[in-house]
Amino acid sequence: xxxxxxxxxxxxxxxxxxxxxxxxxxxxxxxxxxxxxxxxxxxxxxxxxxxxxxxxxxxxxxxxxxxxxxxxxxxxxxxxxxxxxxxxxxxxxxxxxxxxxxxxxxxxxxxxxxxxxxxxxxxxxxxxxxxxxxxxxxxxxxxxxxxxxxxxxxxxxxxxxxxxxxxxxxxxxxxxxxxxxxxxxxxxxxxxxxxxxxxxxxxxxxxxxxxxxxxxxxxxxxxxxxxxxxxxxxxxxxxxxxxxxxxxxxxxxxxxxxxxxxxxxxxxxxxxxxxxxxxxxxxxxxxxxxxxxxxxxx
Amino acid sequence: xxxxxxxxxxxxxxxxxxxxxxxxxxxxxxxxxxxxxxxxxxxxxxxxxxxxxxxxxxxxxxxxxxxxxxxxxxxxxxxxxxxxxxxxxxxxxxxxxxxxxxxxxxxxxxxxxxxxxxxxxxxxxxxxxxxxxxxxxxxxxxxxxxxxxxxxxxxxxxxxxxxxxxxxxxxxxxxxxxxxxxxxxxxxxxxxxxxxxxxxxxxxxxxxxxxxxxxxxxxxxxxxxxxxxxxxxxxxxxxxxxxxxxxxxxxxxxxxxxxxxxxxxxxxxxxxxxxxxxxxxxxxxxxxxxxxxxxxxxxxxxxxxxxxxxxxxxxxxxxxxxxxxxxxxxxxxxxxxxxxxxxxx
Numbered sequence: 001x002x003x004x005x006x007x008x009x010x011x012x013x014x015x016x017x018x019x020x021x022x023x024x025x026x027x028x029x030x031x032x033x034x035x036x037x038x039x040x041x042x043x044x045x046x047x048x049x050x051x052x053x054x055x056x057x058x059x060x061x062x063x064x065x066x067x068x069x070x071x072x073x074x075x076x077x078x079x080x081x082x083x084x085x086x087x088x089x090x091x092x093x094x095x096x097x098x099x100x101x102x103x104x105x106x107x108x109x110x111x112x113x114x115x116x117x118x119x120x121x122x123x124x125x126x127x128x129x130x131x132x133x134x135x136x137x138x139x140x141x142x143x144x145x146x147x148x149x150x151x152x153x154x155x156x157x158x159x160x161x162x163x164x165x166x167x168x169x170x171x172x173x174x175x176x177x178x179x180x181x182x183x184x185x186x187x188x189x190x191x192x193x194x195x196x197x198x199x200x201x202x203x204x205x206x207x208x209x210x211x212x213x214x215x216x217x218x219x220x221x222x223x224x225x226x227x228x229x230x231x232x233x234x235x236x237x238x239x240x241x242x243x244x245x246x247x248x249x250x251x252x253x254x255x256x257x258x259x260x261x262x263x264x265x266x267x268x269x270x271x272x273x274x275x276x277x278x279x280x281x282x283x284x285x286x287x288x289x290x291x292x293x294x295x296x297x298x
Numbered sequence: 299x300x301x302x303x304x305x306x307x308x309x310x311x312x313x314x315x316x317x318x319x320x321x322x323x324x325x326x327x328x329x330x331x332x333x334x335x336x337x338x339x340x341x342x343x344x345x346x347x348x349x350x351x352x353x354x355x356x357x358x359x360x361x362x363x364x365x366x367x368x369x370x371x372x373x374x375x376x377x378x379x380x381x382x383x384x385x386x387x388x389x390x391x392x393x394x395x396x397x398x399x400x401x402x403x404x405x406x407x408x409x410x411x412x413x414x415x416x417x418x419x420x421x422x423x424x425x426x427x428x429x430x431x432x433x434x435x436x437x438x439x440x441x442x443x444x445x446x447x448x449x450x451x452x453x454x455x456x457x458x459x460x461x462x463x464x465x466x467x468x469x470x471x472x473x474x475x476x477x478x479x480x481x482x483x484x485x486x487x488x489x490x491x492x493x494x495x496x497x498x499x500x501x502x503x504x505x506x507x508x509x510x511x512x513x514x515x516x517x518x519x520x521x522x523x524x525x526x527x528x529x530x531x532x533x534x535x536x537x538x539x540x541x542x543x544x545x546x547x548x549x550x551x552x553x554x555x556x557x558x559x560x561x562x563x564x565x566x567x568x569x570x571x572x573x574x575x576x577x578x579x580x581x582x583x584x585x586x587x588x589x590x591x592x593x594x595x596x597x598x599x600x601x602x603x604x605x606x607x608x609x610x611x612x613x614x615x616x617x618x619x620x621x622x623x624x625x626x627x628x629x630x631x632x633x634x635x636x637x638x639x640x641x642x643x
Contacts, residue, residue: 002634004307010635017301017642021610021622028450028620029611059450063618267324268317296309298316 006278007293009270014289015098015119022094027057031066036088039130039184041068048128048194052092073181074129081142084181086130093124093198098285109224110202117285118204118221126196130187140185198226201245205283207275208254216255216283220245269297300626300639307635311352315365319347327371338377338412346370348425358631359431359508361575366427366519372420377412384409423527425519429571430510431578434629434636437502438606444497449607450618452497459497463490466598473594492599498607501627502600507592509574511567511585518567522560529556 003010026033033052040046044053044067056067073084097103101114104122114120148163202221209215223242228234261271273279273293284291327344350365384406391400443459444452466486470477477485493502529552537545570581580589607621623643630637 002307002632003303003305003637004310004635008307008310008313010303010305012303014299014301020301020642024622025611025620028618031617057450057618059448059618062448063450063616065617264317265321267320268314296313298313298320 006276007273008296009294010291011294012289012291015096015103016288019095019103022096023055026052026092026094027055028060029065030056030060031069033091034068034088035071035090036068037071037073037084037086037130037184039086039187040088040128041066041070043189044068046128046130046189046192047088047090048126048192048196049090049092049124052090073184075181079142080179081140082179082181082183083140083185084183085132086184086187088126088128088192090126091123092126093122095122096120097122098288098290100288102288104200106200106202107224107226110200110222114202115221117281118202119285119290121201121203123199124196125199126194128192128194130185131191131193132185132187133191136186197228199241200224200226205281205285207257209256214257216257218250218253220250267298271295271297300628301642303637303639305635305637308352308354311354311360311636315347315350315352322347333379336379338379340375340377342371342373342375343369344371346422350428354631354633354636355431356633359433360631360636361431362429364427364429366425366516368422368425368519368523369420370422372422372424374418374420376416376418378414379410379412380408380414382409383407423520423523425516425523427513427516427519427567428510430512430580431508431575433506433508433631435504435506436627436629437504437600438627439493439500439502439603441497441499444499447497449498449621452499453605453607453609453619453621455497457494457497462494463487466490469598489595489599493603496605498605500603501606501624502603503629505592505596505601507580507589507596508578509580509585510589510592511571511574511580511582512588513567516567518560518563521563522556525559526553526556 003012030052034044034047036044036047047053047068053067060067068088071087071089074087075084095103097114097120099114099116099118101112101120104120106112106114106120110120150160152158152160201223204219204221206217206219207214208217220242223238223245225234225238225241228237257272261269263269271294272282273295275282279293282293284293322345325344327342329340329342331338331340346368348366348368351363353361353363355361384404386402387404388402389398389400390402392398441457441459441461443457443461447455463486466489467482470482470485471479474482530549533545533548533552537548574580580586604624605621606624606627608624609619610622611620613619625641625643627640628638630639
């Protein structure tokens with residue numbers, strides 16, 4: 001059977017191709033996948049996921065390219081001083097699995113095996129917080145003035161001692177001033193708290209819109225964050241992510257099919273093969289590939 | 299299974315040819331005039347693709363079958379500019395103060411340019427025909443000059459070596475041993491810029507002309523066209539009072555007869571093309587020379603090349619490009635389709 005039995009031009013890309021491209025992207029543009037504050041940028045051995053760092057292409061350093069994208073220090077709510085916490089964030093193990101599923105071991109929550117015309121995406125997000133020791137926190141904690149609450153008004157027969165000058169609040173209730181942290185809180189490298197979350201997403205490509213002007217849309221079938229405890233937290237985070245994807249992300253990546261109709265100087269038209277019993281899906285996700293069927297008309 | 303496949307079938311190729319025909323029809327005719335002393339020649343030339351198809355074969359060759367180009371319009375206008383003769387105009391009655399009140403009549407002879415024009419209308423008469431078979435092969439170019447450079451270093455380093463030039467010189471001097479060294483060097487130098495870029499490994503696509511047959515004037519088709527034009531003219535003259543519809547019916551009845559005559563006339567050419575296909579060689583001095591030149595240059599200069607570590611994402615801010623290794627690039631042709639496949643490693 002020929003590849004072009006039901007179309008004029010056929011194109012396919014195997015999941016291995018996609019995954020290898022992502023791997024090369026990860027190895028040659030590591031700064032897109034690794035983020036951290038100043039100490040992590042200077043000491044990349046402190047990052048949580050060292051596998052992704054070991055895999056970095058030697059040419060990245062040879063050409064002086066960054067391995068980690070530097071992020072500002074994490075500010076501490078309620079504290080308006082110069083100190084901030086150090087942290088790192090990494091994305092790894094990004095991969096795609098076209099039906100039939102054989103790259104990812106889908107968690108039971110996603111009802112494996114992968115259904116026809118579906119594909120799954122997997123990613124691992126690792127984050128690490130450089131947790132300062134209590135002694136250091138005690139040493140650098142701000143010396144705030146004591147609060148002098150006033151329990152009774154001036155008309156009250158009950159009298160309070162007047163506050164000291166330094167306890168007196170000057171300027172009243174002004175706006176909370178927030179300083180961008182500029183000094184990292186010293187930390188013990190052994191005290192970096194790391195955690196990784198595995199995320200699986202099952203998607204499908206759907207034709208939607210009016211038949212005169214159809215469009216291709218990505219539809220979310222399901223999503224799972226593996227092993228977050230307690231279960232309620234996992235469900236809540238998943239629900240939130242699902243909502244973000246369905247409301248904020250996926251609707252924005254609809255593709256009008258007519259955008260894929262190309263006319264070469266009005267004498268040759270190249271367009272996707274219409275859906276028919278012979279071509280029920282276009283693009284089709286099957287045999288570990290994404291397949292595209294195209295017609296050429298003079 | 300290769301990770302990337304692209305297949306194009308016969309119909310797509312034929313639609314491209316049909317589209318090219320439409321494009322040619324939409325182009326305005328080319329016109330120009332040349333003067334050679336008192337003589338001048340004007341031409342109005344347009345192109346029409348009238349026939350031809352692409353046939354993919356199980357032998358791995360792409361067969362272009364009788365691609366016929368006719369010229370419509372094709373009008374040659376010969377002109378002669380004769381010496382201008384001006385007679386008369388002299389004053390025959392002159393009165394003082396008033397001046398000349400009566401002139402002889404003026405006559406201009408051959409005052410135009412050109413004075414005599416002879417248009418020769420060859421529209422839809424002459425047919426050129428091209429047939430041939432081609433194969434596409436792929437080859438990976440790995441330069442020794444790359445040495446131990448990494449892929450990104452090779453991508454960023456221009457090829458300043460003479461490796462390609464020396465390779466070309468060797469090919470040229472072994473193929474044309476009689477050519478003087480200076481000519482060999484000049485030819486190699488002329489071809490090098492089409493291939494040379496950086497030190498990265500490259501996949502190259504080469505075209506091989508298995509055989510071809512190009513007739514600037516395809517006698518059989520041209521004769522059939524002359525016959526067809528003649529028959530049309532006779533019908534239009536004889537049946538002048540008859541409604542056009544009836545004339546068209548008569549023409550339609552006669553048309554298959556002319557086509558049959560054309561097919562019979564074309565039999566020797568068909569046999570020659572079949573023999574070319576079997577023997578994998580062109581016939582006719584010009585075709586043999588053209589085949590030699592195409593294959594000679596085609597063996598050195600690819601018609602397309604790309605880096606085997608394909609720069610998928612380039613960046614202008616100093617970041618290295620994301621190079622994706624492409625391996626096992628292959629082009630295959632069978633009876634159904636032409637397939638390009640590759641592995642992304």
